[in-house]
Amino acid sequence: MNWLRKNSEVIILPLIYVVIFLLQKNKILNNYVIQIIMLAGVNIIMTQSLNLVNGMTGQNSIGHAGFMAVGAYVSALFSKIIFNAAAMPPTMQTIFFLLATIAGGIGAAIFGFLIGMPTLRLKGDYLAIVTLGFGEVIRSIIRITPAVGAARGLTGIPKLASLFWIFVFVVITIYICRNYMDSAYGRGCLAIRDNEVAADTMGINTSKYKVQAFVTSAFIAGIAGSMYAHTLRYLHPDVFSYTKSTDFLVYLYAGGVGSISGSILGAFILTALPEVLRFMNEWRLVIYGGLLVIIILFRPVGMFGGKEFAFLKLKTGGIQHIGFSNLFQRKTKKTIVANEEASR
Amino acid sequence: MKKFVLLMVVLTLSLVMGISAVSAEKVIPDEINLGMISTISGAQAIDGQNMTDAIRLVQQELEANGGLDVDGKKVKINWIIEDCEAKPEIAVNAAQKLIEQDGVLAIVGPNNSGDTIASAEISQAAKIPQITNTGTNEAVTKVGDYVFRACIIDPFQGKVVAQFAYENLGLRKTAVIYDNADTYSAGLDKAFVDAFEALGGEIVANEAFSGADVKDFSAQLINIKNANPEAVFVPAHIDNIPLILQQIRGMGIEATLLGCDSWDYAAMPELVGLDVIEGAYYVTGFSPDAETAADFVKAFTDLAGYRPSFCSAMAYEAAHIVLNAIQNAETIDGTGIRDAMVKTSLDLPSGHVTFDEFRNPIKSGIILQVRDGVAQYVGSVSPAE
Structure with missing residues (x-):
C-alpha cells in the first residue's frame, strides 16, 4: 500500500487511458476528439524530443521537423512498401508497426548522429543553422525521390497507430526523458546548458554529452514521425517544413522549456486550442496568437517553467533563467564569462 | 419481469419501425x-x-x-x-x-x-x-x-488539346516537346499523343528533355524543325515555357503553339514576349469569358x-x-x-458535367488564344469518349 502511494503513477497513467477508452466506447468522445488527442500525443512526443536538446542541453535545434520527416518516411516505407503490412493479420500488423516505428527512430538517429557529430563539437549557435538547413535538405530530397511519392506525397500508408499505441509511446517517451534527466548523462547535459565552460572544467566531455542527447532526441523525433505517418496515412514533404519545426518550438517555450511536464502540457493545450477555438471562424488563429503573446508576457518561463508534475519525482530545478525572454541575455552572459576565462 | 418483457417488446417494435421507416421511402429532413x-x-x-x-x-x-x-x-x-x-x-x-x-x-x-x-x-x-x-x-x-x-485532370487536357488541334484547327502533323522527369509533363505528352493518333493525325516528332534545369533545347528543336510540323505542343512548367517558346521561334519554327493549363498566368505573354506567344492556343478548366x-x-x-x-x-x-x-x-x-x-x-x-468511373469530371476544356498580348476565350471543346 505504501509502495502504491509512492508510485501512484502505476495506477494513474493506465487509469487515464481507461477513462479515455471508456468515454470513446460510450460515444461521449467522438472520433473528432479522439483524433485531436492522438495528434496531441504525437506533438507531445515531438516536444519531449525537442526538450532534450533545447531544454536540457541548452542547444538550439530549430529544424526538428526534419527528423520527424525521416522517421515518418522510413517507417512508412517499412510498413507500406517493403512489407505491405495492410495485408497482414492484426497481430503481425502490430509487430510490424512496432518494427517500423523503431526503424523510423533509428533512421532519424543516424541522421542526428551525422549532423550532431561535427556541429556539436563547436560552441555556440551553429546547431541552429545546421538543423534548419537539414530540415530543408530532407524535404527537397523527398520531393525528388519517386520511391516515396516525390512531390505528390506518399499515400495509402496502413492505419496502424491507434490511441493505445500513441498513449504507450507518450508514456515511454516521458519516462525515457525523465530517467535521462535524472541520470549522470542528463546532469551532465544540464551542466552544459547552465555553463558550458564550467562543465568542461569539471571534466565533462561536453561534445560527447551533447551528441548523446542530440541522437536520443532525433530517435524520439523519428518515433513521433512514425506515429504521425500511421495516424494520418498520408505524407507530403511540405508538411515537414520550417513552419512545422516552429510549431514544436512554440509548444516547448509556451509550455516551459526545460520542464518535462511543461512540454507535455504545452503540446497538449496548444494542439487542442485551435480546435476549441473553431467556433470563432476566421478569428481563430488571431486569438491563438494573442494567447501565446499573453503567456510569454506574463510567464516568460512558460506555463510550467521550472515546475514538474509530482508523479515524475524530479527535483531538477533551477531552470527559471532560460525562459524565452532572456534566452539571448543568457547567451551574452555566457560569452562574457567565456571571454574572461580566455583572457586569463 | 413483466415490466422487463414489456420494455423489450416496445424496444424491439420501435427498432423494427425505425428500420422500416428508413427503408420505406425517401425521408426528407427540414x-x-x-x-x-x-x-x-x-x-x-x-x-x-x-x-x-x-x-x-x-x-x-x-x-x-x-x-x-x-x-x-x-x-x-x-x-x-x-x-x-x-x-x-x-x-x-x-x-x-x-x-x-x-x-x-x-x-x-x-x-x-x-x-x-x-x-x-x-x-x-x-x-x-x-x-x-x-x-x-x-x-x-x-x-x-x-x-x-x-x-x-491532366490526361483529360491532353485529349482536349488533341481534339481541338485536329478538328477545330484542322492540323494533321504535330510535334511535342516535353519533360520526361516530370509526371505532369510526361502524362500530358502521352495523353496528347494517344488522342491525336487515335483521331488520325501524325506525331512527326516527340522530343523529351530531362528536368527543369535544362535551359538549352536546341537538340530537340532541330529534330522538330526537320520534321516540319504544323503545330508544336509544349506541356511544360512555367519556369521552362518562356525559354522553350523563345527558342522555338529563334530556330525559325513557324508552327502554331499549343499549351496546357500551366500556361494560364496573366503575366505569361509578357514573360514569353508578346511577338513570340501571339496566336498561341492553350487549354484551361475555366474562363470567366465563356x-x-x-x-x-x-x-x-x-x-x-x-x-x-x-x-x-x-x-x-x-x-x-x-x-x-x-x-x-x-x-x-x-x-x-x-x-x-x-x-x-x-x-x-464551365459547361456540361458528368463523371467517369474514377469520379473525375468529364466536361469541356476551355480553349484560350493569346491575342494582342491577352488570353481570350475561343471556345469549349468536349472530347468524344
Missing part, C-alpha cells in the same frame, strides 16, 4: 448540414477567400429560392465552413469535426490535393461524399469511391466585388454538384448522395 474545408488561413488564404465567397453565392441563391427544392419540399441548407491552414492533419481534424459534430452529409474541398487525400480517408470511412474543387493529384479519387473532384459562365461571373462579381478565379468557380460547381445530388438522391444520406453524384449530369459555368 435541414441539411453541408461542410466546406478550405485554406482560410496560411499561405493560400486567397484560395480560402475565393471558396468562401463561392459558398456565400450558393447560399444566397438558396435563400432567394427559400431553400433547396427536394421533391417539392423546401429544405434549409446550412453550410459549415472550416479552416485547414493548408496542413493535412488540420484538414483531417476539420473533416472529423464536420462529420462527427455537425453531421454534414457531404464535404466540398479542400483545395489542395494533400489536404484532400488526408481528409478523404475520414469521409471515405464515414461514407460521406467529398468533392475537392482544385485537387488535381490523380491519387485523390483513388482514396475511395466517396471521393470526387470538380476540376479536369458564355456558359456569364450569369455566374456577374452574380459572383456583384457579391464579392472581384471576378471569380478558377478556384472559386470550381468550389461553386462542386457545391452545385452536391446540391443536385441531394435533389436526385434516393435516400438523403451519405451513400444516397454519393450514388446520385456518380450519375451527375448538370450544366455548370
